[in-house]
Amino acid sequence: MATVRIANLSKTYGNGKSAVEALVGVDLSIGDGEFFVVLGPSGAGKTTVLKSVAGLVDVEAGDVEIAGVSMEGVEPYHRNVAMAFESYALYPQKTVFDNLASPLRSGRTGRYTAQQQQQRIEAVTTTLGIDHLLKRFPRELSNGQRQRVALGRVLVRPADVYLLDEPLSHLDAKLRAQMRAELKQLGDMSNTTSLYVTHDYQEALALGNRIAVLRAGRVVQVGTPEEIWRRPVDTFVAKALGQPEINLFDVTAGQGALRGAGGDLSVPVPRHLDLPEGRARIGIRPRDLQLGPGGPGTLSFRGRVSLAERLGRLMEFSVDVGPQGGSERVIVVADSDAGAREGDVVDLHLSLENVHVFAPAAGAEDSRRLGSATEERVSW
Missing domain, CATH: 3.40.50.300 (P-loop containing nucleotide triphosphate hydrolases)
Structure with missing residues (x-):
């Protein structure tokens, strides 16, 4: 060898x-x-x-x-x-x-x-x-x-x-x-x-x-x-690892939350991150999302199920988040007994350690990693 x-x-x-x-x-x-x-x-x-x-x-x-x-x-x-x-x-x-x-x-x-x-x-x-x-x-x-x-x-x-x-x-x-x-x-x-x-x-x-x-x-x-x-x-x-691909959102920091086009996603920001002009991209893997309300140390938001597809023992949900099912769409992969159906309003959450934070998008270029959301965070 x-x-x-x-x-x-x-x-x-x-x-x-x-x-x-x-x-x-x-x-x-x-x-x-x-x-x-x-x-x-x-x-x-x-x-x-x-x-x-x-x-x-x-x-x-x-x-x-x-x-x-x-x-x-x-x-x-x-x-x-x-x-x-x-x-x-x-x-x-x-x-x-x-x-x-x-x-x-x-x-x-x-x-x-x-x-x-x-x-x-x-x-x-x-x-x-x-x-x-x-x-x-x-x-x-x-x-x-x-x-x-x-x-x-x-x-x-x-x-x-x-x-x-x-x-x-x-x-x-x-x-x-x-x-x-x-x-x-x-x-x-x-x-x-x-x-x-x-x-x-x-x-x-x-x-x-x-x-x-x-x-x-x-x-x-x-x-x-x-x-x-x-x-x-x-x-x-x-995006190269995982199917369905990781969810990516362009967000703006302000007043204690990260806001996307679809509404308030309420993501705490790690203290060590210096977000250019208060903007960033966050990434969430579909399998990391859980249905149901979250507790301390989680990212939580609400949306409406627009599509539910069965994948054997799993279900893939397309969830529109934000006010009145705003323009942000989140893909969620959950167990088939999750109990959600098309048209249902659902709560979603995931641990902050599973939130990926990237620099803001620059045209068609890929965004570099800035860090991950953690328990260490600040308020504006």
């Missing part, structure tokens, strides 16, 4: 007006044995990060180090990394067993004996749940089975670093959840250094020891799943 250091990496595709900055000064450090996740939307540069580590793209600036050794000028097959692409790329004329064994029979990996191949393949296929498919050909497999075979072909090979490019993207929701648990277990058992790319925040939170959030080729935030969930550095990160 090995550490990975990505230092000031920059990559541009195209020239002139058609040029696209895929990576801009990316700095990341992945520890020995760490399962590190890169999260971001399409076009954020996630795959380019992996290809840069693998040596499959030429970068304009920066360097990649593996195990403390610079990879500048080192060919991909000398880097001892194994990469799983989003596409399956299986040999159609070979059985599943032979597809899995192909990297073990290569001279670059030292050529394993037949017994060693069997042992490694059995260990990986049992974990991935494809041990019963070894005699089949790719054409006889479902898309989900093909993707697991493609992933197994990477994991069966010993490598310093495993690079995984959205390896679960073609699986259905149930199988994705199952594979998340199995993949994490396999990583823990093998103590591998892994760099995993995804656009799915649930995968990132479930798998990563740490997460890097990428946007337009730039690193926005790096931290543990807990840190990024509880203290998003800006509204882009806050």
